[in-house]
Amino acid sequence: MHPVDITEKNNYQRSFYVEGGNFTYAGIVSTSIKSILKKMDLPVDLVRKSAIVSYESEINIVSYAKKGVIKLTIDSRTIQIEAIDEGPGIPDIELAMQAGYSTADQRIREMGFGAGMGLSNIKRYADVFDLTSEVGKGTYLKMIINRI
Amino acid sequence: MDIETIVKELNLKVRAAGTNLRKNISGGYTGDLLSDVMANSQEGDIWITRQVHQNIVAVASLKDHAGIIIVNSCEPAKDTIEKAAQENIPVMVSDLSAFELTGKIYNLLGKKDR
Numbered sequence: 001m002h003p004v005d006i007t008e009k010n011n012y013q014r015s016f017y018v019e020g021g022n023f024t025y026a027g028i029v030s031t032s033i034k035s036i037l038k039k040m041d042l043p044v045d046l047v048r049k050s051a052i053v054s055y056e057s058e059i060n061i062v063s064y065a066k067k068g069v070i071k072l073t074i075d076s077r078t079i080q081i082e083a084i085d086e087g088p089g090i091p092d093i094e095l096a097m098q099a100g101y102s103t104a105d106q107r108i109r110e111m112g113f114g115a116g117m118g119l120s121n122i123k124r125y126a127d128v129f130d131l132t133s134e135v136g137k138g139t140y141l142k143m144i145i146n147r148i
Numbered sequence: 149m150d151i152e153t154i155v156k157e158l159n160l161k162v163r164a165a166g167t168n169l170r171k172n173i174s175g176g177y178t179g180d181l182l183s184d185v186m187a188n189s190q191e192g193d194i195w196i197t198r199q200v201h202q203n204i205v206a207v208a209s210l211k212d213h214a215g216i217i218i219v220n221s222c223e224p225a226k227d228t229i230e231k232a233a234q235e236n237i238p239v240m241v242s243d244l245s246a247f248e249l250t251g252k253i254y255n256l257l258g259k260k261d262r
């Protein structure tokens with residue numbers, strides 16, 4: 001990973017590629033994001049929230065999509081994490097948001113994923129949560145953690 | 149209480165030690181659903197689980213857990229051990245069930261009011 005300069009903490013942007021279906025590297029993007037935020041010496045509470053929402057969105061891409069990108073944007077007021085994927089999309093967002101609802105297959109559930117908690121976790125920990133999806137195309141998830 | 153003490157007291161088998169087993173344990177969390185552990189465990193917790201695959205290491209690392217204990221004598225996968233060594237997360241195995249192990253650790257930590 002390229003070195004992070006602490007002075008970048010008010011102006012930083014980076015995109016990470018996420019491969020769908022590959023659980024070997026699941027979590028690597030959120031681990032990188034957490035490490036970048038820690039190096040910038042951001043408050044632990046914000047690092048913790050960002051780690052949770054980026055992990056859940058990364059696992060969603062790995063579990064359901066063909067591929068995706070997670071974009072981290074930091075400015076003086078917010079930490080913004082966007083998860084953009086090419087995948088099946090979500091036909092009923094309201095239903096998908098219900099805690100416990102999941103379309104995960106047996107293999108995913110056996111690993112302890114697919115409990116239907118991911119999106120509700122994201123909603124709980126992000127200050128702004130915006131989800132749009134197009135069936136057959138993909139899903140766009142925007143999560144913002146306020147710094148002030 | 150550090151990990152080494154719990155290893156001795158509960159006769160755990162160490163599968164990945166991290167740089168040391170002196171890491172302090174401030175609490176614990178028991179669970180096999182990764183999103184539940186992500187949302188509800190705390191930094192410094194010892195995580196008790198039946199999951200053995202490598203994704204548990206990322207969760208423990210993201211949450212700054214003190215370490216992971218796998219229950220019922222189940223062995224971590226080979227890549228779990230490799231990843232745990234890289235990420236410096238101690239991984240242990242217990243022959244107890246999650247229920248028994250959690251109770252014992254709870255008493256050892258003396259955290260009755262948590």
